[in-house]
Amino acid sequence: MKLTPALIEILGQDISLTKPEYLAFPVYNPSNGKVLAYVREQGEAETKAAVDAAHKAFQAWAKKTAKERATVLKHWNHLLMAHQADLGLLVALEQGRAITEARGEVAYAAGFIEWFAEEGKRSYGRTIPAVAEDKQLVTIRQPIGVVGAITPWNFPLSMLTRKLGPALAAGCTAVVKPSEETPLCAIALKNLALKAGVPEGVIGLITTTKAKPVGDVLTSDERVKKFSFTGSTPVGKGLYAQCAGTVKKISLELGGNAPLVVFDDADLDIAVPAAILSKFRNSGQTCVCANRLLVQAGIYDRFVERFTEAASKLKVALGWDESSGIGALINQKAIDKVERLVADAVAKGATVRLGGTVAQSVGDLFYPATVLSDCTRDMTLFDEEIFGPVAAIYKFESEDDGISLANDTPFGLAAYLFTQDLSRAWRVGAQLEAGMIGVNDGVMSTEVAPFGGIKESGIGREGAVEGLEEYTEIKYLSFAGIGG
Ligand code: ADP
Secondary structure, three states, rough: OOOOOHHHHEEEEEHEEEOOOOEEEEEEOOOOOEEEEEEOOHHHHHHHHHHHHHHHHHHHHHHHHHHHHHHHHHHHHHHHHHHHHHHHHHHHHOOOOOHHHHHHHHHHHHHHHHHHHHHHOOOOOEEEEOOHHHEEEEOOOOOOOEEEEOOOOOOOHHHHHHHHHHHHHOOOOEEEEEOOOOHHHEEEEHHHHHHOOOOOEEEEEEEOOHHHHHHHHHHOOOOOOEEEEEEOOHHHHHHHHHHHHHHEEEEEEEOEEEEEEEEEEEOOOHHHHHHHHHHHEEEEEEEEEEEEEEEEEEHHHHHHHHHHHHOOOOOOOOOOOOHHHHHHHOHHHHHHHHHHHHHHHOOOOEEEOOOOOOOOOOOOOOOOOOOEEEEEEEEEHOOOOOOOEEEEEEEOOOHHHOOOOOOOOOEEOOEEOOOOOOHHHHHHHOOOOOOEEEEOOOOOOOOOEEOOOOEOOOEEOEEEHHHHHHEEEEEEEEOOOOOO
């Protein structure tokens, strides 16, 4: 499967199907290892030029009314949805994702543009009762300025739109660097934005395989006022430190190690399908994926049996196959990691209930839904983000044991709990150390709610009103001498 004429038209001059004269790098289809297209290799100079352009464009974009910006953003949303099938195929081709999910990624991504187009109109300040008769105190929210953003490959559209949606709605301009694995999705997004009427310079896009020099400019240029990063914890920590030099406002969405806690009183008709979704969505390559399935002793055997049976129905197939439930992993490094973690767990006593070896008959980067039971605290996959379709199931005894096991990690992005007891749901939900808690819910991500982590999983929130506030500054005005 290749890029279709419709996709080639959307991607336009920014790609070449054959090796071009200019400096470029190949983008591979992970499902079959073939080159999809070549894109421009950009670096420090192009990033500086994009910041110049974004800085210039900021004045006019920030001056527009929120309603004017919303009109452009809504048009962008409509174009994304009009091309949902094309863009879904692009996600399947470039990222390896199963096509039905890939179309969902397009709608999810477009949702951020639509929602923030509206919410930009409600970027309210406050009036504050004054402390003196002749004073009036107010706050206003203003766009922060040029935004720098770096995103990963696992949601190649929505990781960008959940930064660009609120940034542009607030009146900011942005320079973004997508992952080297998925630049085509980013190019498609930008080209449709231009078509929708987003002015030149408002979105700068840097495609590169050399992330560091680009990150260095975005974190050190004083004209970049806000930096937003989604990716791995070590890289995020480095970028956080780099932002200190110019005291940038920062958002970080880093690694997770989500516990999914199933109590004895859980309803398995709810818990099993939710756990399947949470674990295997995007072949296990999401930062909110259930990384540790913690199951109470009384329900453990029944859960393992039903979960394994449900997981066995997920078909491993090429992303663009309509029946695919598990697509290709992103690259060989991902396969190596999964193999290393499974081997370590098995060596330490885990039982392989399902899967456990590469699905070579489909392709080198296909790993089937894998279920490991009898997992224990000393296994490496308790501490490391698996980022693949491997479910590790652990047994615990009391509620307190379940909570301490769940919290035994420096990460705190998502956590899930399953119980039919409302007071337990509340009690445990309050104690789990994570920014997002799914109560009998396996998929929580939506543009209308604040997404983000605590502990070493990050800083700030994306989506919802909190996501818009990340791109504004509060200015306080004190008016004196104006009468009571
Ligand atoms: P992943 O393992 O999900 O690829 P990374 O943190 O390595 O996570 O990558 C997330 C994003 O960060 C990608 O766009 C990548 O190119 C970028 N990146 C990686 N290293 C650096 C760096 N040193 N400076 C700036 N960006 C980086």
